[in-house]
Amino acid sequence: MNDADVSKQILQMVRFIRQEAEEKAGEISVSAEEEFNIEKLQLVEAEKKKIRQEYERKEKQVDVRKKIEYSMQLNASRIKVLQAQDDLVNKMKEDAMKELLNVSSNHHEYKHLLKELVVQGLLRLKEPAVLLRCRKEDHHHVESVLHSAKNEYAAKANVHEPEILVDHSVYLPPSPSRQDTHGQFCHGGVVLASRDGKIVFENTVDARLEVVFRKKLPEIRKLLVAA
Numbered sequence: 001m002n003d004a005d006v007s008k009q010i011l012q013m014v015r016f017i018r019q020e021a022e023e024k025a026g027e028i029s030v031s032a033e034e035e036f037n038i039e040k041l042q043l044v045e046a047e048k049k050k051i052r053q054e055y056e057r058k059e060k061q062v063d064v065r066k067k068i069e070y071s072m073q074l075n076a077s078r079i080k081v082l083q084a085q086d087d088l089v090n091k092m093k094e095d096a097m098k099e100l101l102n103v104s105s106n107h108h109e110y111k112h113l114l115k116e117l118v119v120q121g122l123l124r125l126k127e128p129a130v131l132l133r134c135r136k137e138d139h140h141h142v143e144s145v146l147h148s149a150k151n152e153y154a155a156k157a158n159v160h161e162p163e164i165l166v167d168h169s170v171y172l173p174p175s176p177s178r179q180d181t182h183g184q185f186c187h188g189g190v191v192l193a194s195r196d197g198k199i200v201f202e203n204t205v206d207a208r209l210e211v212v213f214r215k216k217l218p219e220i221r222k223l224l225v226a227a
Helices: 003-100 107-125 136-157 205-226
Strands: 129-134 163-166 189-194 200-204
Touching (some): 107 136, 107 189, 189 205, 200 205
16 A cells, blocks of 8 residues: 555545544534523523412412401401491480480379379389489479389389388489589489399480490391481
């Protein structure tokens, strides 16, 4: 083999090695590109996941804040409604109290009311002897109906007429006065107690009105809500 043949073979080997190297470099480049793209995709997906999680977290926070604000506004509205209802009920009670001022102005009707209140109290206590308290201004009215009240009670309860002692040392508060709007007052009626003072039945006009409003308050609130 002469020098020309050797050189030719060497060149062929160089070309072969170069081709192999280029092919290998190409494979490495493609593989590296694929790995890069895969890693890039993984990084992008990881970042997207983080962004989605952060968005969901913030969205939940916003939703929670909205629910809290809605609940607070709803509670505030309910409080306003209840306050308005209470104000209206109190206004109704005040109006009723003003009307009660006229109860004792008609002496005939008021004496009949006093008798009914005494009988009701006696039926509640069922005591043979009771202590009665009234307003000082009602003293004569009460004395005038005691006899008929005892008779009516005895007939209804089928017992002997009870002994009723009117307390002349302690009276119920007087009628409301425009001059004294903060003092104690009573629109009328009586308070009955057993002689030992252990059982007391307040049967004043004010107490009866309070009982009526307490019983009717749920119905009143329903009517106010419906309105």
